[in-house]
Amino acid sequence: MKELRSLEEANEVSAVRLVLKRQKAKVGDIFRLSPSKGVFIWGRLVKRSRFFGIDGLFNLVYIYDAIGPGRPSPDFLSPTNLIIGPSVVNNLGWSRGYWEIMASEPLYPGDLLNEHLFIRYRGTGSPRDYDLVDEGGKIVRLPGLDVTKLSQSGFGNFNSIDWRLKGILQDRQLIE
Numbered sequence: 001m002k003e004l005r006s007l008e009e010a011n012e013v014s015a016v017r018l019v020l021k022r023q024k025a026k027v028g029d030i031f032r033l034s035p036s037k038g039v040f041i042w043g044r045l046v047k048r049s050r051f052f053g054i055d056g057l058f059n060l061v062y063i064y065d066a067i068g069p070g071r072p073s074p075d076f077l078s079p080t081n082l083i084i085g086p087s088v089v090n091n092l093g094w095s096r097g098y099w100e101i102m103a104s105e106p107l108y109p110g111d112l113l114n115e116h117l118f119i120r121y122r123g124t125g126s127p128r129d130y131d132l133v134d135e136g137g138k139i140v141r142l143p144g145l146d147v148t149k150l151s152q153s154g155f156g157n158f159n160s161i162d163w164r165l166k167g168i169l170q171d172r173q174l175i176e
Helices: 007-011 158-171
Strands: 029-036 039-049 058-067 082-089 099-104 118-121 130-133
Touching: 029 158, 058 158, 082 118, 082 158
Parallel strands: none
Antiparallel strands: 029 039, 029 099, 039 058, 058 082, 118 130
8 A cells, every 4th residue: 555655645636637517426326536547446425424423424435446437337336346445535526526427326235335344543553553443433343354445434535535546556557
């Protein structure tokens, strides 16, 4: 995974803007984003709710391991095909035009994971010093779970998703 060197680097917007008009996303929307020119990754807004005990509505998105400009087959838009763990984000990806809504479809039980888990680091700096938490922030014990793809129990936006995707695509040697 790519390591951030500064706060400025974390705030630098390098995502590709796909639309100029503001969009308002709704649950079920299928969207695409572009972390690098000519590279498109697909996602879906699967839930709007209150997360981690915060009194405000945020979005839970799935980002699929589906790369290409055209809509992938349904098999690729499956919760078993996530490139990163479910992520809680604000509306900026859509409202600023970095995430382009391509379709809106109803969600069915097979479109969702049974549970959404996140990593909450305790802040000691040790990579193994974390808790697994659910959507409400409650600690969950699941020994043997591979946590490498889970997202943090915090709120992100298009930029935090873009940063993670760039690291994965660089590791795969799909972008520089």
